[in-house]
Structure formats: C-alpha cells, structure tokens
Amino acid sequence: MLNEHDPFNAYQQASLDARVAAANSHDMVRMLLEGLLEELERAAGHMERQRYEAKGVSINKCLNIVHGLDSMLDLDNGGEVASSLNRLYDYCSRQLVSASVENSVQALLPVTQVITDVRAGWANLN
Template structure:
C-alpha cells in the first residue's frame, strides 16, 4: 500500500508490474529469482537491526516466491531437472524458516547461494 509520501515506491511497483506484464515465462522466472535475492538481503538487514515485523514480511515474500516457483515445476514432464529444483526449493524453504525462527543470518547464505546458482542457470537459458 502506497501513500502520497512515497512516490518512488509507487513508481518502482508500477515499473515491476509493467515488466511482468510484458515478460515471457523465462523472464518471469528471472524476475522472481531476483526478487527473492532482494528479499533475502532485506531479511538479513531486518534481522541485524531487530526489525521483527519487517523481517516477517520479507520472509513471507521469499517463502511465497519459493513456493510459487516450486508449484510451477512440471514434475510429470520435467524429469531429473524438475526433481532437483524441487529439492532445492524445499531446502531453501526449510532453511529460510529456520533462519527466521532463530533470527540467524548465517542460515541465509546457503539460500542465497542456491538461488544465485539457479538464477545464473536461467541467465543462460533461452
């Protein structure tokens, strides 16, 4: 929700929505991965600064992205790749919950690495 006091946030949101509306499936996945990485950075800052409500909101966004990407997998036709991505998303989900519950930023690094690796793979996929 935006207020008149935050025109930059409103601009950013409209820019993201415009990019999403014109994106193909591969671009959407890349956008989701990048959004997940951005939220992971925010989570670390929220934990470090003891901003509990903000941490919860960012964790929720990350979990929704991870669960959404997992739900998009074609487990019937995706073969080993889909199965491996499912396991990676499951790991990230569990690790993120643990990081949140324990307010432990060290548990974020493996998630960042997994999502970065997946994102790097998508950068080369067309």
C-alpha cells in the same frame, strides 16, 4: 520511508506490473529469482538490526517467492531438472523457516547460495 501514496513507489509498482504483464515464463522465473535475492538481503538486514516484525514480513515474502518458483515447475514433464529444483526449493523453504526462528543471518547464506546458483543456470538458458 515510502508509503503506498508516494509517487515514486507508485511508479515502481506500475513499472513492475508492466514488466510482469509482458514477461514470458522464462522472464518471470528470472524476475522471481532476482526478487528473492533482493528480499534475502533485506531479511538479513532486518535480522542484523533486530527488526523482528520487518524480518517476519521479509521472510514471508521470500517463502512466497520460493513457493511461486516451485509452483511453476512441470514435475510431470520436466524430468530430473524439475525434480532437482523441487528439492532445492523445498530445502530453501525449510532453511528460511529455520533462519527466521533462529534469527540467524548465517542460516540465510545457504539459501542465497542455492538461489544464486539457480539464477546462474537459468541465465545460461538464454
């Protein structure tokens, strides 16, 4: 298990910090979407293995990412796209809480699908 004093973990964090510092808003959203999908997989694994504390930490990370994505929306100038994404992120947040309470991997699947679709749409903006 990696800990905070592990050189590999430190390298990964430094690499992530460098990518975030160099990222424009488009890249930042892409990185958040990718990170959310990865964390959803970890949350599902924790649920399957009945690691409740780790599941809680993982779901909390997912919620933080969703809230971060939502906070980047320009609801005043983003039109229907921003409003739709706002509603999708709200749905994802509620679904994540429900999945955590129910300890249901199945309840995570709609979130994974929504975020996968958003990521695909975001990739087409390049």
